[in-house]
Amino acid sequence: MKRTSDPAERVIENLEYMINLTEVPELNLEERIVEEMNKTNTVNRHRHRKSGMMKKAAAISGIAAALGLGVVGSGFVSPTMASALSQVPLIGNVFQQYGDAGLQAGVKQGLYQPVDAADSHGGITLKSTGYIYDGTRISVALQREGKTGDGLLGEILSNGDRVTGGKGVIKDIKMLVNGENYFVGRYILEEGETGDSAILNFNDSLPFGTGTSGHPGDLGRPALGESFELTLQVNMTGGDQPYVLKFPVKKNTENLVLNPQSVKSHDGFSLTLDKLELTPISTRLTMTGEGEFKSLGEEYKIPDKYLYAGKHAFGVHIFDENNNRVDDLYDNRMNIIDGKYHIDFLFTPFKEKPKSVTIKPYVQKVDRTSGKFGEKKYISELEFKVDLK
Numbered sequence: 001m002k003r004t005s006d007p008a009e010r011v012i013e014n015l016e017y018m019i020n021l022t023e024v025p026e027l028n029l030e031e032r033i034v035e036e037m038n039k040t041n042t043v044n045r046h047r048h049r050k051s052g053m054m055k056k057a058a059a060i061s062g063i064a065a066a067l068g069l070g071v072v073g074s075g076f077v078s079p080t081m082a083s084a085l086s087q088v089p090l091i092g093n094v095f096q097q098y099g100d101a102g103l104q105a106g107v108k109q110g111l112y113q114p115v116d117a118a119d120s121h122g123g124i125t126l127k128s129t130g131y132i133y134d135g136t137r138i139s140v141a142l143q144r145e146g147k148t149g150d151g152l153l154g155e156i157l158s159n160g161d162r163v164t165g166g167k168g169v170i171k172d173i174k175m176l177v178n179g180e181n182y183f184v185g186r187y188i189l190e191e192g193e194t195g196d197s198a199i200l201n202f203n204d205s206l207p208f209g210t211g212t213s214g215h216p217g218d219l220g221r222p223a224l225g226e227s228f229e230l231t232l233q234v235n236m237t238g239g240d241q242p243y244v245l246k247f248p249v250k251k252n253t254e255n256l257v258l259n260p261q262s263v264k265s266h267d268g269f270s271l272t273l274d275k276l277e278l279t280p281i282s283t284r285l286t287m288t289g290e291g292e293f294k295s296l297g298e299e300y301k302i303p304d305k306y307l308y309a310g311k312h313a314f315g316v317h318i319f320d321e322n323n324n325r326v327d328d329l330y331d332n333r334m335n336i337i338d339g340k341y342h343i344d345f346l347f348t349p350f351k352e353k354p355k356s357v358t359i360k361p362y363v364q365k366v367d368r369t370s371g372k373f374g375e376k377k378y379i380s381e382l383e384f385k386v387d388l389k
Helices: 007-021 029-045 052-069 079-085 093-098 101-108
Strands: 113-121 124-133 137-145 170-177 180-182 188-191 197-203 227-236 243-250 256-258 262-266 269-278 283-291 314-320 335-337 340-347 356-366 373-378 384-387
Touching (some): 093 101, 093 124, 093 197, 101 124, 124 227, 124 243, 170 197, 283 314
Antiparallel strands (some): 113 124, 124 137, 256 269, 262 269, 269 283, 283 340, 314 356, 335 340, 356 373, 356 384
């Protein structure tokens, strides 16, 4: 294959080369790509002021369009092809550049799945360009089109709160799974590469507060599963109806799932390790605690004016055999259900598959006035070491 020093041309050549090596039943990708490039070249001939780089970028986008209707749409994507696709603008770009460590790893491993879901009214179009789903969490790329003068997420303050004034700013999102309301309680919106893009993150963990009086969470609901139809109903400022995005979601990862059911006890408190799941984009830990620590003082308990008052402020860190710790994803919070501690926490993935992991529970001091967390105290007697060989 002829090599060139131009980065944009190299991407095009690499894609054409990979396509020629990719076997897809009853689908002539080469013809589709040539057709798309011819269309692009025809358009560019009428725009003489465009630079060569702009033309090449448009050509790459044309290839992306052909692939979106071809290889990607049919599901026949090899790891090599997926790696090449991750270099193309608009394919996995927002996750690769602005997602967390797990999403960036997912794009590199070819886990990004493009979709074409859009809704338009009031001069604004909202679309989902793709997602990554590992059976544990789903991240959806959102893109807005139309002049509004305001960012898709509004103004984000230093404390993380959002000011949702103006026009075309996301106010809230309602999720439906297979046509049924799915109460997630908490979802995370992160800024994308421009003010018109964002990443929506959520999973099937029970919402914070589940088990308390009047809470709408469903204790018996099933996990999201291998595949489902996702509907997003997005309410935006300046509009009188939601933008509805609907598309199929399918897990495309191989996960390591362990159900040790190991139990450790100390100082009147017992902790059960229910499940540990490692995926290419996340690490998920499920544990159940029962009882109360007898020797810990009030400074480690949640103050009276807050939910779960009198319970211990519980947390967990996970390390590999080289003492590398994975980071929390989102804002992990425990639930107290029927007097038991329910821990379902999500972390970033390990960069490499560990030989073993050590799970280190801790309690935190809580300021009695502000409710802010302080010093952590590890409970070594409740640590779990899990071999992954």
